[in-house]
Amino acid sequence: MSLLYTKSLRKTFGGVVAVNDVDFSVQENSITGLIGPNGAGKTTLFNIITGLDSPTSGDLFYKGKSILNTKPHTIARIGIARTFQNIRLFKEMTVLENVMIGRHFKGAHPYFSKNSYYNAFLGLIFQKKEELDIYQNAMKWLSFFNMAGVKSELAKNLPYGKQRELEIARSLATEPDILFLDEPAAGMNPSETEALMQTIQKIRTLGVTVVLIEHDMKLVMNICEHITVLNYGRKIAEGTPSHIQGNPEVIEAYLGKDDE
Amino acid sequence: MLNLLLLVMILLGLYIILSLSLNLIAGYTGLLSLCHAAFYGIGAYTTAILSVHTGLSFWLLLPISGLVAAVSGVLIGLPTLRLKGDYLAIATLGFAEIVRNVLTNWDSLTGGPRGISGIKPPVLFGYTLDPLKKVNYLILVWFFVAITFFVLKRIMESRFGRALEAIREDEIAASSMGINTTKYKVVSFSIGAFFAGIAGSIFAVFIPVVVPGGFDFMLSVTILCMVVLGGMGNHIGALIGASIIYIASMLPQILGFSSIISPQFNQIIFGLILVIMMIYKPDGIVGRKKPDFEKLIGASLKKEVSR
Secondary structure (H helix, E strand, C coil): CEEEEEEEEEEEECCEEEEEEECCEEECCCEEEEECCCCCCHHHHHHHHCCCCCCCEEEEEECCEECCCCCHHHHHHCCEEECCCCCCCCCCCEHHHHHHHHCCCCCCCCCCCCCHHHHHHHCCHHHHHHHHHHHHHHHHHHHHCCCHHHCCCEHHHCCHHHHHHHHHHHHHCCCCCEEEEECCCCCCCHHHHHHHHHHHHHHHHCCCEEEEECCCHHHHHHHCCEEEEEECCEEEEEECHHHHHCCHHHHHHHHCCCCC | CHHHHHHHHHHHHHHHHHHHHHHHHHHHCCCCCCCHHHHHHHHHHHHHHHHHHHCCCHHHHHHHHHHHHHHHHHHHHHHHCCCCHHHHHHHHHHHHHHHHHHHHHCHHHHCHHHCEECCCCCEECCEECCCCCHHHHHHHHHHHHHHHHHHHHHHHCCHHHHHHHHHHHCHHHHHCCCCCHHHHHHHHHHHHHHHHHHHHHHHHHHCCEECHHHCCHHHHHHHHHHHHHHCCCCHHHHHHHHHHHHHHHHHHHHHCCCCCCCCHHHHHHHHHHHHHHHHHCCCCCCCCCCCCHHHHCHHHHHHHHHC
């Protein structure tokens, strides 16, 4: 059964149909690609799934339950994490703090601190324990991305590729079951993209299902097991990479129709 | 002369509590609020009204005033905190004007522009803190400055504080990290209001008569300037900013020039300080400090490693 699937999901902005009755599904522990030309509705679909946008109609299921109109913070708590197309790091905070924020709810001490402020008032011993756990877990994720050395740098000072990795590290710190990557390779050079491909495969071995939007076809065709293609908000094809590569409708969407 | 210095130090203490608490709202959580004077006024009037009508002791009125201010913070926060930046500033400004107008015009409760007098001074272990003996109040105020400082510092060094800063940096990213941004913004707002209410309560028992004139828009702006000058998102910054602006504004009186220099001169100094700062140090005097987690959790970290 699919870990997550949508049922004729639709989103309109005024007269524009950004997502047009899309049935999109993600198999557990797979790497799924979502591709399509610019403006095809890929990011809108991501935004709806992660609660940042609400659909006009249709339904959305995760682990068999409808998660329609769930708030973004609740979505994160039930195990759906994401990154953003235009990097959204906490820029004035350090690399380590960024990942520590990813631990916000998983790092909460089980016996107290649903609301940590009054415990912080009291400065209880839990407080230190909690901070220690959050710190150590954040460091674990930084080491996973070989970034422990720059933990005290401000996030905005990192090079572009590292900022993208930090965003992934921060999402992974929430211990998601499913991770949505919105154009993770955008702006990366070929060797950085190569490294990213290995990282994504490494993430999957942790038991995390990965869904990615990407324009870099080399990356998509190499690592995705399942690909869904959107064009003008409509799903035009889905299947394995080889299946997609031979699909005439997909070729047409990307390259245009032959006039003759 | 000594009396004047004591007065300056007492009022400075109140300003520091106000700027520390606004720093939580504006500096750490990034909510541009222009109604801090209203919370201060609500705290002062809660103490004044209850003290005159019920005769409750100051030590009970102090937390009540804080709570009333905090509740009004929640009430104004729930509808307005979905706004951002300048929109929020205007909404909070509207709230501040409502409060000021209510205080000025609800004659039967607040005494209108004449204000409220006859507030009972606090009694500590049978010893009455006479408002004429300023040393008592100096100690009282600075005791609460210390409490405010350490409580707010503690809060900001926790998971909760980090979440507030995340909201300031990027609200959408913060919400997708599992942070309930609406709730956290409202809580931050009400904690800030709580301490402003505490400051108002102390102010009410210290001055002979509580009048609405002091809790106006200019005060909110002055507190915000203190926070910005010192450095948004740094407790020491709020402390330094409040000290510089308040002492600079009182300098003619302290030096005994108040008969030569007109009070408008204060505004000139005030404006000059802000202009110079914006050119040379736009982040404020101290700016945000990177937290040193190795130091913060150092002891427990070592224990963990040796295990």
